[in-house]
Amino acid sequence: MKVPFLIMVIVMFLTGCLNAQDDLKSPGSKAAHDYLREKGFLIDSYEGERGSYQLTKANIKELPHMMEWGYFAEEGVDPELYFNRNIQVEHFIVKDHPRFKKKAHVAVFLADNEPIGATSVPWTDEEALQAGWVYSLDGQTLEEVQPLPYPEWMQAWSKRYR
Secondary structure (H helix, E strand, O other): OHHHHHHHHHHHHHHHHHHHHHOOOOHHHHHHHHHHHHOOOEEEEEEEEEEEEEOOOOHHHOOOHHHHHHHHHHOOOOHHHHOOOEEEEEEEEEEOOOOOOOOEEEEEEEEOOEEEEEEEEEEEOOOOEEOOOOEEOOOOOHHHHOOOOHHHHHHHHHHHOO
């Protein structure tokens, strides 16, 4: 009676370990994981790919894409290079975020499995809810990463991508 139970426990343990390693099975998830590690983030968990979209001149003027790509543009990324391309979004929970000083939910954006940039929001374990709006990867607001007040920036952004 004890031997079959022991074998079952060992099989369950090994299956769990193998599944944990399989979490990063796609090239995009591995690239996103490496991107965050290279930026110095301690990854608590991989939350999976939560969709993809095609970047267009129309949706880059709409929230949340406008803010996300606004951060990337301030980091030197030209959004126009990604128009009509599939953008994949991989999600992670990181520990000890430099700005929030606690866990944060991080979304890494990729094209052709190559990281473009990332955003973050504070994470609240107790409620399992994200708190607040999207920030840059290091936790800055859009007004902190570019020189214009948000309404002026939004108007200039919309005009640029008519």
